[in-house]
Amino acid sequence: MFYKKQGLPEEESLVVCTVKKILPNSVFVDLDEYKNIEGMIHISEISPGRIRNLRDFVKEEKKLVCKVLTVNRIKNHVDLSLRRVNLAQKKEKDMQHKQEQKAEKLLENLAKELKIDIKDVYKNIGYNLIEEYGSLYDAFMEIIRHNHDLKNLNSPENYRTSLINLIKEKIKLPEFSISGTLILSSTEPNGIQIIKSSIKKLYEIAELKKYKISIKYLGAPNYKFDVTANDYKTAEKIITELSNEAILLMKKSNSAAEFKR
Numbered sequence: 001m002f003y004k005k006q007g008l009p010e011e012e013s014l015v016v017c018t019v020k021k022i023l024p025n026s027v028f029v030d031l032d033e034y035k036n037i038e039g040m041i042h043i044s045e046i047s048p049g050r051i052r053n054l055r056d057f058v059k060e061e062k063k064l065v066c067k068v069l070t071v072n073r074i075k076n077h078v079d080l081s082l083r084r085v086n087l088a089q090k091k092e093k094d095m096q097h098k099q100e101q102k103a104e105k106l107l108e109n110l111a112k113e114l115k116i117d118i119k120d121v122y123k124n125i126g127y128n129l130i131e132e133y134g135s136l137y138d139a140f141m142e143i144i145r146h147n148h149d150l151k152n153l154n155s156p157e158n159y160r161t162s163l164i165n166l167i168k169e170k171i172k173l174p175e176f177s178i179s180g181t182l183i184l185s186s187t188e189p190n191g192i193q194i195i196k197s198s199i200k201k202l203y204e205i206a207e208l209k210k211y212k213i214s215i216k217y218l219g220a221p222n223y224k225f226d227v228t229a230n231d232y233k234t235a236e237k238i239i240t241e242l243s244n245e246a247i248l249l250m251k252k253s254n255s256a257a258e259f260k261r
Helices: 087-114 118-133 136-146 157-170 191-209 232-252
Strands: 014-022 026-031 038-042 063-072 077-081 176-185 212-219 222-229 256-260
Touching (some): 014 038, 014 077, 038 063, 118 157, 191 212, 191 232, 222 232
Parallel strands (some): 038 077
Antiparallel strands (some): 063 077, 176 222, 212 222
16 A cells, blocks of 8 residues: 555554564564554454464465454554454455556556555545545545545545546445345225326335435235445435335325234
8 A cells, every 4th residue: 555654553453464473482573554554463362262373264365354452662662462353354354455456456447547656645635525525536536425525635526537437437336135025005995096196106206316216016915125325324214215205105005014024
């Protein structure tokens, strides 16, 4: 990674490391995200249970995700744990690290487009993005999701314009889909029309609010209800909102609706 954080990580945080030296009772690693910071993993923090040979668990140059146990700010040293990182935490940290690496690649593309050194790109806009948004990836997601023009940054206009164009060209928002079953029933003489009207109304609401939904007939009284959004939380909010709307619409017509996962 080109960009390295200054200082030391916080205790309890997760860090990406590269194994550099393996001793009989400890492993020394470099913290990939930090500048010139070394960490140590004691044999007791490698894996639960007895360890006969550390090399059965780690090898030189292997990438690890570790938890920060203690930080010595005088010696610039960090004690780490490998065994206290669960699989979900490892996957999430790995994903964040890869996302940031991809974001750095985009800045390299910007340097090529502007025909300047990558150091100048960071000096003129990269560091400003990290300071304002926390990371390059988070900055790029804000630009895509909220159409930020980056005028809040103290960066030259040609850098801002070229970067925004590159981001829109290269980055696509992730999509998350969730689904359930709408159970729509009516004993009214015009029950079929009531159900059709309710479904039509849900589509109208979705179109107005720019939701991505799909309602497909499975066989009376069941309808497959799919919602797609840029994140799980938003998808969950939409499916709850529209399911409740379906219940209200059907109830107004003396009919019934229910939503099930």
